[in-house]
Amino acid sequence: MRKITMVKKLLASGEPCAKCVQAQELLERRGLWDRIDEVVWAKEGDASSPGAQLAERYQVELAPFFVITDPGQPDRVLTSTLKLVQELGAAAGSAGNGAAAGPPPELSEAELREAQAQLASAPPAEILSWALRRYGARCGIAFSGAEDVVLIDLAARSGLPYSVFCLDTGRLHEETYRFLDRVRAFYGVELQIMTPQPEPLQALVRKKGLFSFFEDGHGECCGIRKVEPLKRALAPLYAWASGQRRDQSPTRTDVAVLELDKSFSGAGGKLLKLNPLAAWTSAQVWEYIRREKVPYNSLHDHGFISIGCQPCTRPIRPGEHERAARWWWEDATQRECGLHVKKA
Ligand code: SF4
Numbered sequence: 001m002r003k004i005t006m007v008k009k010l011l012a013s014g015e016p017c018a019k020c021v022q023a024q025e026l027l028e029r030r031g032l033w034d035r036i037d038e039v040v041w042a043k044e045g046d047a048s049s050p051g052a053q054l055a056e057r058y059q060v061e062l063a064p065f066f067v068i069t070d071p072g073q074p075d076r077v078l079t080s081t082l083k084l085v086q087e088l089g090a091a092a093g094s095a096g097n098g099a100a101a102g103p104p105p106e107l108s109e110a111e112l113r114e115a116q117a118q119l120a121s122a123p124p125a126e127i128l129s130w131a132l133r134r135y136g137a138r139c140g141i142a143f144s145g146a147e148d149v150v151l152i153d154l155a156a157r158s159g160l161p162y163s164v165f166c167l168d169t170g171r172l173h174e175e176t177y178r179f180l181d182r183v184r185a186f187y188g189v190e191l192q193i194m195t196p197q198p199e200p201l202q203a204l205v206r207k208k209g210l211f212s213f214f215e216d217g218h219g220e221c222c223g224i225r226k227v228e229p230l231k232r233a234l235a236p237l238y239a240w241a242s243g244q245r246r247d248q249s250p251t252r253t254d255v256a257v258l259e260l261d262k263s264f265s266g267a268g269g270k271l272l273k274l275n276p277l278a279a280w281t282s283a284q285v286w287e288y289i290r291r292e293k294v295p296y297n298s299l300h301d302h303g304f305i306s307i308g309c310q311p312c313t314r315p316i317r318p319g320e321h322e323r324a325a326r327w328w329w330e331d332a333t334q335r336e337c338g339l340h341v342k343k344a
Contacts, residue, residue, distance in 0.1 A: 002070050004084075005038045007051040009063035012044045020064045023081040026188050031159025032088050036066075085188035103268060104135055104238055112272075116258050124276035125154045127257055131239050131274050136161035138267065139239040139274075142230075143191065145176040145297055146307040147285045148243025149183055151276060153294045156187045165192040165233040169225035170201075171309035179297040186295050194229035201225065211311060217330060218312060225309075234264045239272035247281050248306065249321060 008020040027033040042051025042063055054060075054067060058077045066084050068076045078084050107115070119127045131139040132155060141151045141164045155162035166180055184191050201224050204212065213221045234240055244255045261273040277285065282305070289296050299307055303315030306325045316325045 002068065003037045004035060005040055005054070005067040005069075006036045007040050007042055007054050007060075007063055007065050007067070009051065010041045010043045010049075017063060019062075023064045026081055026085065026186070029153075029156045029186075030085050030088075030188055031157070032085060035088055082185065082188045086190070104138070106268065106270070107134075107272070112258075112260065116256075119257050121279065122257075124150070124280065125158065127274060127276035128154050128241060129158050129160060131241060131272070132158055132160035132162050135238045135272075137163040138237050139163070139241060139272075140165050140192075140233060140237045142166075142233075142240055142242045143180075143183070144243070144307070145172065145179050146243070147282075147289065147296065147300075148277070149294055149296065150285055150288055151241055151243055152183060152187055152189065153288075153292060154276070156189070162189075163192065164189055165194055167226050167229050167233070168193045168195050169309050170196065171225065171311060173299060173307070173310045173313075175299045176297055176307060179295070182295050192233065194233045196225045196229055200228070213312065214329060231264060234261075234266050234271060237266045237271065238268055239266070239274060241274040241276060243277050244275045245277050245280055245282070245285070 006023075008024075009017040011017055024033065027036065040051045040054060041049060042055055043049035046052060047056070051063065055063070055065070058065075058067060058075070060077060060079060062079065064081065066078045066081075068078065070076075078087070115130065119130060122130075128151060139162065141148075141155060141162060143149065143152060143164050143166050145166065152162075152164055155164075180191060180193075183189070204220065204224055208215075208220075240261070244252055246253050246255050255275050255278045256273075257276065257278050258272065258274050261271040265271050288294065297304075297307055304313065304325065305316055307313055314325055314328060
């Protein structure tokens with residue numbers, strides 16, 4: 001039977017090394033800690049400690065590291081916790097964006113209505129878990145680099161397969177790019193980064209320049225940089241989850257917890273859309289982020305609430321609604337980018 005040994009370093013002070021603590025936390029967040037069969041300590045300055053002996057035997061210089069023994073196979077050593085997470089996740093069918101085995105059974109109208117009733121006032125973790133149990137990594141979490149990181153945290157804690165995609169418009173703040181990378185490392189999750197198709201983007205920029213949205217509205221630019229990449233991201237999925245909330249703007253007051261997405265289609269033609277945070281307020285989201293020590297975009301510390309592309313986002317002023325931060329030069333009822341269009 002396969003055995004995984006984790007070698008951790010104990011400092012001379014008696015404390016475990018910080019990297020080893022972080023590695024264990026990552027495995028716990030991903031629900032993989034119980035896959036570690038044995039923990040062995042390498043004591044600082046003690047070459048005879050069991051961990052130091054393993055380090056010597058496998059010629060490894062840094063802790064933590066993992067020794068994987070499979071009967072009849074040579075031992076393998078992994079020095080990257082992320083690699084271990086990916087390997088264990090792949091074996092469990094939860095490797096980032098990996099496809100689930102075969103299509104899931106189709107959800108009938110009656111089943112959808114039943115699920116809608118059951119989940120209408122359920123906690124976000126339960127709503128998301130319902131979709132992940134049914135669709136696994138074929139339920140994609142749309143991560144925009146803002147507070148919707150809560151969804152990734154809930155998915156990681158569920159121990160269920162999940163996948164995450166992001167729309168990289170090419171116009172995000174540097175802070176957002178750094179945040180995406182931090183989330184990738186923190187959760188050991190593969191982010192599927194979707195970028196715009198070059199031809200239409202080049203044609204737009206050639207014809208109208210880089211700031212045409214200030215002149216004739218954001219629709220055309222968002223269509224190329226966001227909506228088309230979103231369509232490609234959704235095409236192989238059966239469901240997707242977004243961080244939309246009803247309290248975000250006048251355009252989102254009727255956001256449903258679970259609905260059939262009539263604007264986009266997925267792998268089976270039909271596509272389900274989940275908004276597990278629909279009933280949460282901004283205060284609840286932030287209470288969760290602080291309580292669970294979830295990473296967040298550093299722009300939030302500088303007055304930014306709703307974060308999108310750099311040219312089209314600004315910090316908000318006291319008393320302003322959070323979506324006032326986006327496309328502020330346009331009418332408040334038009335401030336959606338086409339990702340969450342509702343069709344009757
Ligand atoms: S938010 Fe602004 S820069 Fe980003 S895609 Fe839309 S119009 Fe273009």
